[in-house]
Amino acid sequence: ATGCRDSRDKAGAAGADNHVSIMVGGIDKVIYLPAKLTDQLGYFKQEGLDVKLLTEPAGAQAENVLISGDVQGVVGFYDHTIDLQTKHKCVESVVQMADVPGEVEMVASDKAGQIRSPKDFKGRKLGVTSPGSSTDFLTQYLASKQGLTAADYTTVKAGAGQTFIAAMENGGIDAGMTTDPTVAQLVSTGKGKVLLDMRTEQGTRAALGGLYPSSSLYMDCAYVKAHPQTVQKLANAMVRTLKWIHAHSAEQIAAKMPADYANGGKQLYVQSVKSTIGMFNSDGRMDAGAARNSLKVLGSFSPNVKGKQDTVDLSKTYTTQFVDKAS
Amino acid sequence: MSGEHLSTVDNGAVAMAAEQRSAGVPDLVARRRRRRGAVWAVRLAAVVVWLVGWQLTATYWIDPFYYSKPTAIWSRLVGWFSHGTAFGSIWTQIAVTLEEAVFGFAIGAVAGVVLGIVLGRARFLAEVAAPFIKAANAVPRIVLASLFIIWFGLGMSSKVATAMVLVFFAVFFNAFQGAREVDRNLVDNARILGASRISVLRTIVVPSATSWIFASLHSAFGFALIGAVVGEFTGADKGLGLLINNAQGTFDSAGIYAGMIVVTVLALVAEWLISTAEKRLLRWRPPAASADVQT
Amino acid sequence: MSGEHLSTVDNGAVAMAAEQRSAGVPDLVARRRRRRGAVWAVRLAAVVVWLVGWQLTATYWIDPFYYSKPTAIWSRLVGWFSHGTAFGSIWTQIAVTLEEAVFGFAIGAVAGVVLGIVLGRARFLAEVAAPFIKAANAVPRIVLASLFIIWFGLGMSSKVATAMVLVFFAVFFNAFQGAREVDRNLVDNARILGASRISVLRTIVVPSATSWIFASLHSAFGFALIGAVVGEFTGADKGLGLLINNAQGTFDSAGIYAGMIVVTVLALVAEWLISTAEKRLLRWRPPAASADVQT
Amino acid sequence: MNDPVIELRGATKRFPSGSGPAHTAVRELTMQVAAGEFVAVVGPTGCGKSTTLSLVSGLEPASEGEVLVRGERVRSIPRGVGYMFQNDAILPWRSVLDNVAAGPRYRGASKAAARAKAATWVERVGLAGFAKYYPHQLSGGMRKRVALAQTLVNEPEIMLMDEPFSALDVQTRALMQDELLRLWAGTGAAVVFVTHDLEEAIALADRVVVMTASPATVKGVFAVPLSRPRNVEEVRLTAEFLEIYREVWESLRVEVARAREEASRVG
Amino acid sequence: MNDPVIELRGATKRFPSGSGPAHTAVRELTMQVAAGEFVAVVGPTGCGKSTTLSLVSGLEPASEGEVLVRGERVRSIPRGVGYMFQNDAILPWRSVLDNVAAGPRYRGASKAAARAKAATWVERVGLAGFAKYYPHQLSGGMRKRVALAQTLVNEPEIMLMDEPFSALDVQTRALMQDELLRLWAGTGAAVVFVTHDLEEAIALADRVVVMTASPATVKGVFAVPLSRPRNVEEVRLTAEFLEIYREVWESLRVEVARAREEASRVG
């Protein structure tokens, strides 16, 4: 696809039936591991699909290329579908792999004594991966539940991985939200401590007062409508992977992934997988309550969603039609 | 503003312009003023055509979700300047980015000029250093930006470092070449007249390389701004880069363009200052080359 | 390799080197060979000192988690070249990035040279275009890279476009300045001899600007690679940028450095080719300037 | 005299001079050169001789007055003009042969034809052995001769020559002078020849124009009634020659003295 | 004759010439110049005169043989050397005054002192009115005079001058020649003066060295037994002058003819 274009009409049409491109919002992130794992397990192939996985480190670009039809699916956070609806773009989650964010609010070890809950965020430097990302929204939500406004703390873009760790180590941030393997690395080196663990249902409910759906495969509504068989095959493959995950240990899962993913240290990678796989469900199905909570959280901060909660039609942001058939 | 650098008498067309030029000197001033008027008129027309075209296209044909439209960008700018941004006053963001860029520019330019001229005149050193400098120049700046954040932390210094690197290489290669291109006769003459190596450098090599160096400085402040923005993209709590990044993260294409416009205006202001400095330093030039006196 | 550009006779030191040079011409060849040997020896020594220092520091003092160490980087490189990467053969990644960079370089360089020379000789056009070109140059490349993905899609063309933009500006400003700096006497003489405007451009302006253009081309391929890598960072399924990005995401600092080394080697090879071309084109130069004949 | 090929009518040239008032290099200059005429111009250094040539060549526009070539006002370089500059203007990136071949190439000759033509000219100026040399490998006098060949190879109808022989030794100079006269004879070309060598001026020219000190204007015009063809070596020894020499010299001497005086006074 | 200040012993200079064999510009040149001596060098164009000066100045090393100044081998620019190049080498970005002031500045004078010294020299060469002009605003002859002032303001003990007066009109030239002699007299400076003007050579020099055609070597040395102080205008009319002139001319003529022949043959 080259040349300037207008995507309003053709978004759904692109792509031959068994050729699918999927953009992963960081293919090496453990929270998106099912995408690459499905590929590694050969499940896409077995469904007769030729899936090309692309990667892109942060956020919004994925949606742009989805809507423009360059890719047919995105593996990313569910909340983007709500955000996009407010921009009059219809995108729906077809496989919802997790109902919890998989994010962890970390606190620098030397500040752990002073920051024991979001109450202590006042006057602090709080790291997020990127402004406008889910880590940013969740951080704002956590703070606001304690009655803090944006002026009470500083949001710092700290990226993920080494930049985040370095920032935490040398005082660039006091606390910050991130995912594995950054969490595992911080914990194992003792540079940071877990403040809020949103990798588990329990932790998420405690932190956010409800579930918050995250890792999902979402696609353009028009495409889903036009290619139900293809979407079904994708759902079949991914749900199969989810089940496989539940039937295997972290070590076994880690071993299935490309060796490069463990280049940072095998131990570390296994540890990351171990602490993250708990977030994945085994059926790929969206929990309606979780979706509503997501809207609530977004609605309190996102400049795009704020004040428009009532106009958002959640039923257009996800479907369980395919995963129902898959399982 | 800033038309001075990218503008020159067409030497070759001097005679072609003979008729227009045949009058006296005072007349030239008037003519120059008239021509400046024409230049501005065409520029303005170009901007208007472009903006109107954009607005119409985005309204009727293309998707403003990607391409935004001038009116939306304008209202975003108005919003920023009247109500502030998500990260505080817009002036704070501008000040932060500008400070990073200015420091990066200053350090990078000085380092580039000094090292360029020294290596340009010291053959052995230059040969030894060559592959290392070229290698360093090929390191992607966004990778460097994250390394700098790891090395120098999230504060201003990592952005200054990124800006510095971009400026350094732009300036270095030109200063180096400028120092090489010095007229050998002038150097020989100076040495005969009693100049030490340092004097030769100061009075012959540096002035000779001035137009080379300025050629690179004209684009260098743009690079410094890019460096600051790239650094802010990688990690920051303030700045125009963060603002643009935030706009990207929230599907705010008007915000992206508005941020780019602010960066651009800063670059043009800086460029105007640099051109003014150049004009003063290169006053000795024949008018044809400095586009100053003759039409 | 690639020492040719960043190397020159120190004109000013010619006489200082008089003693060494006092012998005949055949002798010079031998001396040149000896000096090349010395250059390589010093380079090698520098690399060894650096690597050993790094290895020791990373083993005993600093945290190899951030800084990696040479042995780890080496074994990563060996791994890539023997077993491949997470995205397939390393050669595929190299081929993809190289292809993007080469196209971007070619298009950007040609556009930069042509536009630079034309605007360098067309005053009115240049003045009108000046603020726009400078504004465009101040747009951060990583922002552009995302816009290009929106405009051109995820394929190769968006990376080529990013590479092209970086190369274009580097080359444009130098070609422009080079076209301005042409000796007025030479132009006048050519016109008297009967040269048309086009002939003047072709036979006077272009050759005069050659050293300016080459000065920019030396760093331009590095920029093309950076552009390709930046583009791949923004979204891709293959390429060295992806490899580095993946290493960043998996705490593989050895992988980051290994990726940078591969990019660097590509840049140096390209630079060597460019230097060879330059040497051929600038054969007419006095030896002192082209560092060719005299010591 | 037939219709003048070159005509200056009250031509004035002012240069903007940085801060101060404009510098007047040439003031109300009126002179004519007919087809087939050889005019030598002499005058104190810095008076405005080169500026005058540049007005005729169309490279510089006059600030006031008129410059006509073949009766038409000069707006661009007139057809058939050859101009040998006072200072070097040969292309450093071309060999001697290719420098001389430049003119024919520009005027549409094939590469081979241009080179063949250039080769004979390179020989005429005594540089056959240096055809492949680049300018930086030549001596000052050799470079001058390259420029000479470059101009003459085009067989210009109007020849403007600014101290063409100044860097040559006496004998080479005499040879070149003879060569020039031989070539010019019968071509009907109009020649304006600036020189500081009075003997040269008289030996070559039909008329010698003496210019005043800066700003230049015509001080006097001296006809040279020596018959043609002339041998420059021999003609110098004739009585007429010496007489004209004395006249011109007298006229010039006053101007030079005035020029020096003025130069010191202005400061 | 006292100990020579400048001595060349079998000095040879070869230039690498692209592809072919090295070009020999000067071959086995042996000559001496004593303190206080004024030596003029004449020779066919392109023979190697400028090259010889560059050997003495230390700017170019000899390929073979020895070049000694004050008895020491030349390895870098010898102390007290002044060298006026054949071609322009004044700084385009400095005014006339600052160009002339460059030497004193380099040698440590204060800005004010250097300018004051320069100002008298600018006046001596007749450019007082142009002190603030930049080189591109000057005529060819004016630029030459700036270079002359630049060289002389340093009061060099060894003066190397390469056709210093070639772009000047006859009268200005005579004035400059007189000025040069006046300045040089009694300073004990050694002068090597390259010129194409035989009269000039004889009028100024103690000895005239005639060089052979390329590669240059010494063909003949002619002592000029004219008494000093000389007035260059008057001395030309003496019988001795004319006699030496004839001698030197004869010697030179042969060489020039040979030079031309060779140049064409090599090709």
Ligand SMILES: Nc1ncnc2c1ncn2[C@@H]1O[C@H](COP(=O)(O)OP(=O)(O)OP(=O)(O)O)[C@@H](O)[C@H]1O
């Ligand atoms: N671009 C310029 N700006 C200002 N003044 C100039 C410019 N060009 C020439 N002049 C002045 O014009 C006058 C005449 O210069 P021109 O070169 O015509 O002299 P000339 O007669 O050729 O002298 P010469 O015999 O030394 O070559 C000089 O006083 C010079 O300073």
Ligand SMILES: Nc1ncnc2c1ncn2[C@@H]1O[C@H](COP(=O)(O)OP(=O)(O)OP(=O)(O)O)[C@@H](O)[C@H]1O
């Ligand atoms: N860099 C060089 N490379 C090759 N040949 C050179 C170089 N410089 C000078 N030559 C040659 O050396 C010879 C002598 O040159 P030189 O400049 O010394 O002559 P010259 O006697 O000063 O002549 P002129 O009277 O014309 O100034 C010439 O044949 C020239 O071609």
Ligand SMILES: O=[N+]([O-])[O-]
């Ligand atoms: O790396 N950049 O030049 O944006």
Ligand SMILES: [Mg+2]
């Ligand atoms: Mg002149």
Ligand SMILES: [Mg+2]
């Ligand atoms: Mg010479």
